[in-house]
Each structure stands twice: as structure tokens, then as C-alpha cells.
Amino acid sequence: MSAAEAAMVARDGAVSAASSAADSAVEAGSAADRAVGAADRLNADARTFGDAVRSGEFKGEKGDVGPAPDVSWAGDRLTVGGQTGPALTGPQGDRGPQGLQGIQGPQGDRGPQGLKGDTGAPGPANTLTIGTVTSGTTAGATLTGEAPAQTLSLVLPQGPQGDRGPQGPPGVVSSASAYLLVGPGRPDQPSTTAGVITGGEPVGAEYRSTDGAGVGADVWIKTSRGWVVSLGDTGWRGMIAATTGMFLNVRRTPDGVRVHGGFLFSGGGTKPAINTKTVLLDGIYTGGLLPNGFRPDTPTQASTRSIASLSAVVRSRSDTDPASSLGVLYVDTDNGDARANGRVVMKTIGGGFGGAIVEYPTAEPWPTTLPGTPA
Incomplete structure (x- = not known):
């Protein structure tokens, strides 16, 4: 075949192929249009089917119950039908806040006795020291420090007063100088002792006055009632002048008081009239009583207003008639009338020359001054 022939053949083949291709393209476009229409119809049918399912219009018959799957846990993994899934535990989170305190549960039963342990080695000896001991309403004890040196402090409530115990033996004199001063x-007036008496002297102490305090109080002793004279004597002190026809002398010793009174008319003075009562200390209510330290020790009885007396009969000093009574001497006491305590009265019964002594105890303090003049 020549080239011209071959070209003609090729041209004819190409034209035929192009025609076939054009026909195929037209057929493909028709097929595509048909496919789009089918898809639209399928979508519409699907929507209709879905609406029917959702509305419950379209529901098939209930099927049979399927077999139960084999489900198990293995730690944090779930196994279903032999297939184990992944771990379900996530990573550990942060610690949450402290929860509220729960209520205490009931006490559990006591456990069995354990076995006896081995004996330990001896520890160091403990040195216990007593700390403070105080009083309080409730007893208590506090132990502080670490062994072997600890301190024990106590709180002790006061108990009821106990019975009085028996009399103990005499105590030992701690210092002789405290008991002999x-x-x-005089020690009952410390300001007169040049500082020797301080007020803290014990009961039983003795004070020896170097000047008798000017009132004949030489030795004193400290008692539970205070200082009292254990050795002293004021001497007789004349209270009235002899020119009155009478005499009255007083004297104080630790034993008590002596009052000596009588008549002196034979030695001078005026003889008192018979059956007369004379107050030997004038001015009974304005200083006529015996001075302090010389008065009787008779308790006051406020319910009465009478006057009791300490009296003695005045006897004669005559050698021819020594037993004759010349009068009576008496000292009034406070028996409801304090103004009369220490009043001295002499009553004459008959003429003569004589006297009498009245003696009585007293708890009055030793006089601070001496009355009258030495007799």
C-alpha cells in the first residue's frame, strides 16, 4: 500500500473512532441523568422511611432475645464475649480537701492476750524531786522532766480539821537569849525598854527590869494574856493625911492588893464620932476611888445595881481590951455600878485606937505610877 492509501485508511479510522466516541459521550450523559434521578428518588424514599420510623408508623415485629454476652471485670478492664477492652482507670488526680470528721464507731471486742515478752534490761535509777505543793479544791499531780530526773508537783485540797492530839513534850529552847531579857x-510598854522589847518575844520569856519601871515591878513574865509581874512590890503607900484622925495605906504585889485602914486619933488628929461612916477617899465619883492597879478584881454584873464589899473588922490596939471592935473597913467592888469599884469606907462603932487589913486579888495591870507617899 502506498503512503497515500495508508493516510486515507488512517483518516477514515480516526473519523470512525471520533464518531464512536461522540456516541459514547451522549450515552454517558444520559446514564448520568438517569443515575441522578435514581439517587433523588432513593433519598426521598429514605426520608419517608426515616419519618415513618421516628413517628412509630413503621415498626417491625419484635425479634427473639439474643444470647447474654459473657461480661467480666479484670482489674480496671471490661471483658465482653472474650474481648478485653482498654484500661478504664485514668491518671491519678490531685488530693482533695480534708473531709468532715465522721462519728466514732462502737468499741471493738478485746483481742486475745498476747504472749509475754522478754524481760528488758534494767533502766537507770529515777531521781524524783518534789516541786511545788499548793492547795486547791481538787487534788492533782504533775510529773515533768525526763527519766531519770523528774519533778513531781502536787495540788492538795484541805481536809477537815482533825481531832486534837495529845499534849506533846516540852519543846527545846532554841535560844536562851530569847527567853531572858x-x-x-516595863515590857508591857516597849517604848520604855530602850529597844529590848520588840513584840516578838515567845510566851514564857522573862524580862528583868533594871529600874523596876519606877513602880517596883522588877521581874516580868510573858503569858498567853500578855506581860505580868512575877516579882514586884510597890511597898505601902499612904493615901490620906494623919490629921484626919484615920489612916489608909495600900500595897500591890503579884499576889494581889492589901488595904490597911484604921483610927489614929490617939496619936493626933480629931477622934471621929461614933456610928459615923466616912469615905476615906473624898470625891468618890470624881477620882476618890483607889487608883488603877489597886482595885478589886470582881466581874461586872450589869443586871444588878447593888454594891458588894470586901470588909474587915477594925480591932482595938488596947492591951487591956484587944478584942474590942472599933469599927469596920470595907472596899466596894463593881457589881453593876462601875463608879463604886475601889471606894474605901470606914465606919466607927466605938472609941479606941486600932486598924484592919483587907486583901483581895486583882487582874488589873501593874500601876504605872505610885499613889500617895511612902508609908
Whole structure:
């Protein structure tokens, strides 16, 4: 075949192929249009089917119950039908806040006795020291420190007063100088002792006055009632002048008081009239009583207003008639009328020359001054 012939053949083949291709393309476009229409119809049918299912219009018959799957846990993994899934535990989170305290549960039963342990080695000896001991309403004890040096402090409530115990033996004199003191003045007036008496002297102490305090109080002793004279004497002191026809002398000793009174008319003075009563100390209510330290020790009885007396009969000094009574001497006491305590009265019964002594105890303090003049 010649080239011209071959070209003609090729041209004819190409035209035929192009025609076939054009026909195929037209057929493909028709097929595509048909496919789009089918898809649209399928979508519309699907929507209709879905709407019917959702509305419950389209529901098939209930099927049979299927077999139960084999489900199990293995730690944090779930196994279903032999197939184990992944771990279900996530990573550990942060610690949450403290929860509220729960209520205490009931006490459990006591456990069995354990076996006895081995004996331990001896520890160091403990040194226990007593700390403070105080009083309080409730008893208590506090132990502080670490062994072997600890301190025990106590709180002790006061108990009821116990019965009085028996009399103990005499105590030991701690210092003889505290019980024997020497100085001027009188210890019941410390300012007169030049500082010897301080007020803290024990009961039983003795004070020896170097000047008798000017009232004949030489030795004193400290008692539970205070200082009292254990050795002293004021001497007789004349209370009235002899020119009155009478005499009256007083004297104080630790034993008590002596009052000596009588008549002196034979030695001078005026003889008193018979059956007259004379107050030997004038001015009974304005200083006529015996001075302090010389008055009777008779308790006051406020319910009465009478006057009791300490009296003695005045006897004669005559050698021819020594037993004759010349009068009576008496000292009034406070028996409801304090103004009369220490009043001295002499009553004459008959003429003569004589006297009498009245003696009585007294708890009055030792006089601070001496009355009258030495007799």
C-alpha cells in the first residue's frame, strides 16, 4: 500500500473512532441523568422511611432475645464475649480537701492476750524531786522532766480539821537569849525598854527590869494574856493625911492588893464620932476611888445595881481590951455600878485606937505610877 492509501485508511479510522466516541459521550450523559434521578428518588424514599420510623408508623415485629454476652471485670478492664477492652482507670488526680470528721464507731471486742515478752534490761535509777505543793479544791499531780530526773508537783485540797492530839513534850529552847531579857522600863510598854522589847518575844520569856519601871515591878513574865509581874512590890503607900484622925495605906504585889485602914486619933488628929461612916477617899465619883492597879478584881454584873464589899473588922490596939471592935473597913467592888469599884469606907462603932487589913486579888495591870507617899 502506498503512503497515500495508508493516510486515507488512517483518516477514515480516526473519523470512525471520533464518531464512536461522540456516541459514547451522549450515552454517558444520559446514564448520568438517569443515575441522578435514581439517587433523588432513593433519598426521598429514605426520608419517608426515616419519618415513618421516628413517628412509630413503621415498626417491625419484635425479634427473639439474643444470647447474654459473657461480661467480666479484670482489674480496671471490661471483658465482653472474650474481648478485653482498654484500661478504664485514668491518671491519678490531685488530693482533695480534708473531709468532715465522721462519728466514732462502737468499741471493738478485746483481742486475745498476747504472749509475754522478754524481760528488758534494767533502766537507770529515777531521781524524783518534789516541786511545788499548793492547795486547791481538787487534788492533782504533775510529773515533768525526763527519766531519770523528774519533778513531781502536787495540788492538795484541805481536809477537815482533825481531832486534837495529845499534849506533846516540852519543846527545846532554841535560844536562851530569847527567853531572858534585861533592860530598863516595863515590857508591857516597849517604848520604855530602850529597844529590848520588840513584840516578838515567845510566851514564857522573862524580862528583868533594871529600874523596876519606877513602880517596883522588877521581874516580868510573858503569858498567853500578855506581860505580868512575877516579882514586884510597890511597898505601902499612904493615901490620906494623919490629921484626919484615920489612916489608909495600900500595897500591890503579884499576889494581889492589901488595904490597911484604921483610927489614929490617939496619936493626933480629931477622934471621929461614933456610928459615923466616912469615905476615906473624898470625891468618890470624881477620882476618890483607889487608883488603877489597886482595885478589886470582881466581874461586872450589869443586871444588878447593888454594891458588894470586901470588909474587915477594925480591932482595938488596947492591951487591956484587944478584942474590942472599933469599927469596920470595907472596899466596894463593881457589881453593876462601875463608879463604886475601889471606894474605901470606914465606919466607927466605938472609941479606941486600932486598924484592919483587907486583901483581895486583882487582874488589873501593874500601876504605872505610885499613889500617895511612902508609908
